[in-house]
Amino acid sequence: MKKILLLILSIMALAFSLGSISEEAKSEGEAMFEALGCSSCHGPGGNSTDEDVPSLAGRDAEWIVQQLEQFQSGERQNAIMNAMAPMAEGFEDSIAEYLSTQGIRE
Template sequence: MKKILLIAAASTVLSMGSVQANPYDALGCAGCHGAGGKSSIPTYPSLNGQQAAYTVKQLKDFQSGARKDATMGAMAGLAAGQEQAIADYLAAQ
């Protein structure tokens, strides 16, 4: 299931050509973390209302491997360069 979500998210990004104003939705983050970052799946944390600096750090830690999770490592890689926009969006939710 995780591989399917990852492939779907990557396909979305590639078909869009570039990430638009809301990279959270464009990258498919809502598939696990819910619309607006409010997860309805207990396995995946809600991200809405998080402080932006915290979210940026977590994404960068997944990218660098300092924080380990196969799915999030791949998804955070897709978010490279969009960390602050994602964090700002989630902080405002």
Template sequence: MIKKVLVVAAAVMSMSSMVQADGKGAYAAGGCGGCHGATGKSVVPIYPNLAGQHAAYIVKQLKDFQSGARKDPTMSAMAPLAKGKEQEIADWLAKQ
């Protein structure tokens, strides 16, 4: 399972330079929409909705997954894709 997530993460990362440089683009480039929905509104009950969350909360959670302070096999692999773009992703999601 982890290997599959890492392969997907690597593929998404390689495409990230082709995506527009804004919160929506960074969200898409990070592969977030695959689980959390294209606009942060998940259609799968096990994945939380991110749309409308406070930006500071989203930033903290992403950084906690990146540092290992918060652990989840999928998010620990995916959160590094948002490195340096946490605030712009969070600001975009907060407006959804």
């Protein structure tokens, strides 16, 4: 499972590096949020429909990056996110940028 995700990630990373550099961070962030499966828990556009998963839509980009780095380093402990955050490596900023600009749905 992890191998497949890593393969998808590599292909995506390659596609992005081959694509235009002017590709907006936001659309890269959106693509990664989908490709890494973040949206399957945190909901479309970061609007979670699961009471056990926090919504990320409209939250401060800097704060989101900080949380991801803390999950990566283990400073913040959560079994799921300690496994997920390393997969977002290199895309923390674009994912955070994308989420911070998403509207909050009720």
